[in-house]
Amino acid sequence: MARNSPRDIEVKAFATHHVITQPNPLRKVLRRVEEKDMDDPVGRAEQALAGLSSEFKDWMAVEAGRLAAAYAAVQKDGFTKEARDELFRAAHDIKGDAATFGYPSAAVIAESLCRVIEHAPDLAKVPGELFSHHINAIQAIVHENTRLDSLSVSGELSRRLRRVADDYLAHVNRDRPEHLEAILAPSIVPGD
Amino acid sequence: MFRIDFNKLRFLVCDDNPHMRRILRTLLHSFGAREVYEAEDGATALEMYSHYVPDIVITDWAMPIFDGLELAQMIRQPESKGNPYAPIIMLTGHSEKRRVTVARDAGVTEFLAKPISAKGLYQRILNVVANPRPFIKTKTYFGPDRRRNTSSAYMGPERRVGEKHEVLQQPSLLDKARSSI
Numbered sequence: 001m002a003r004n005s006p007r008d009i010e011v012k013a014f015a016t017h018h019v020i021t022q023p024n025p026l027r028k029v030l031r032r033v034e035e036k037d038m039d040d041p042v043g044r045a046e047q048a049l050a051g052l053s054s055e056f057k058d059w060m061a062v063e064a065g066r067l068a069a070a071y072a073a074v075q076k077d078g079f080t081k082e083a084r085d086e087l088f089r090a091a092h093d094i095k096g097d098a099a100t101f102g103y104p105s106a107a108v109i110a111e112s113l114c115r116v117i118e119h120a121p122d123l124a125k126v127p128g129e130l131f132s133h134h135i136n137a138i139q140a141i142v143h144e145n146t147r148l149d150s151l152s153v154s155g156e157l158s159r160r161l162r163r164v165a166d167d168y169l170a171h172v173n174r175d176r177p178e179h180l181e182a183i184l185a186p187s188i189v190p191g192d
Numbered sequence: 193m194f195r196i197d198f199n200k201l202r203f204l205v206c207d208d209n210p211h212m213r214r215i216l217r218t219l220l221h222s223f224g225a226r227e228v229y230e231a232e233d234g235a236t237a238l239e240m241y242s243h244y245v246p247d248i249v250i251t252d253w254a255m256p257i258f259d260g261l262e263l264a265q266m267i268r269q270p271e272s273k274g275n276p277y278a279p280i281i282m283l284t285g286h287s288e289k290r291r292v293t294v295a296r297d298a299g300v301t302e303f304l305a306k307p308i309s310a311k312g313l314y315q316r317i318l319n320v321v322a323n324p325r326p327f328i329k330t331k332t333y334f335g336p337d338r339r340r341n342t343s344s345a346y347m348g349p350e351r352r353v354g355e356k357h358e359v360l361q362q363p364s365l366l367d368k369a370r371s372s373i
């Protein structure tokens with residue numbers, strides 16, 4: 001673990017706030033190297049990640065199965081807090097992981113599903129097809145990816161689902177400006 | 193040009209998703225890290241934080257029961273026995289600007305939106321190691337300075353006010369961390 005020599009933290013006290021500075025406790029892990037240094041930790045990590053890629057299809061199938069199970073629980077018990085939270089987390093994990101696993105369209109569909117769960121004023125009143133279409137589309141992309149023209153079909157599917165979900169959210173949130181603002185706000189992820 | 197000796201850093205990774213933990217572990221080990229501790233929820237992470245005193249925390253946001261935001265808030269307790277200053281990198285599927293603001297106001301040091309990349313993670317780690325920001329304590333906030341830039345051209349009300357400052361001496365961070373083990 002990086003250690004610093006014991007030195008005092010300096011606190012500057014102002015009327016409304018304190019500014020606390022300390023010697024950088026991690027500075028000892030920084031090492032100056034020549035510009036021509038050939039070590040490439042990022043390249044090494046990318047290679048290691050590529051080495052995991054043979055497992056990604058199985059991992060994605062697990063994530064898609066978890067999402068389907070979460071929705072089955074909702075269909076059985078309704079939108080209890082527990083069921084709602086698990087459905088959201090399952091969709092949210094796919095939103096975050098699927099592009100890394102090689103399923104970018106599944107990530108877009110999962111994001112659309114997350115938005116529905118997060119911004120619909122009453123989940124029990126959301127048409128069931130809106131959920132099932134999202135979940136079935138993710139399942140199809142994951143399980144039948146080899147038979148789909150992944151770029152055109154799954155891309156078009158994800159765009160259409162997002163459009164339908166956004167239209168629904170804009171309608172049901174027409175009197176809820178804070179949600180409308182959040183729905184319309186751009187993503188911070190480049191290329192979204 | 194600077195490089196990081198990752199083998200001298202201790203990481204705590206908190207994510208409820210085992211696949212993401214595996215990816216993070218793979219990336220950190222590839223960077224050269226040896227000490228990577230993993231927790232699958234915020235409560236376990238908080239215990240491990242006190243026990244292992246990591247240099248850097250990487251946490252997911254959305255987790256059951258005790259999420260990454262609450263973890264950040266628990267770590268950023270200025271009166272706590274442990275180290276409230278460790279850099280926290282929030283690695284999350286949330287990609288809305290308002291989420292970044294909420295994370296920042298909870299004391300998160302860096303925000304990294306998924307999908308994860310080796311480059312993105314490395315840059316965030318490099319930033320917290322090479323460019324630590326001072327901490328600010330107000331009635332409602334304790335965490336890294338939320339102002340990353342100063343602008344001499346700023347026109348508008350000042351959120352921070354005050355006369356000439358006084359300097360208070362505090363126990364060293366190292367002593368504080370040691371006493372908590």
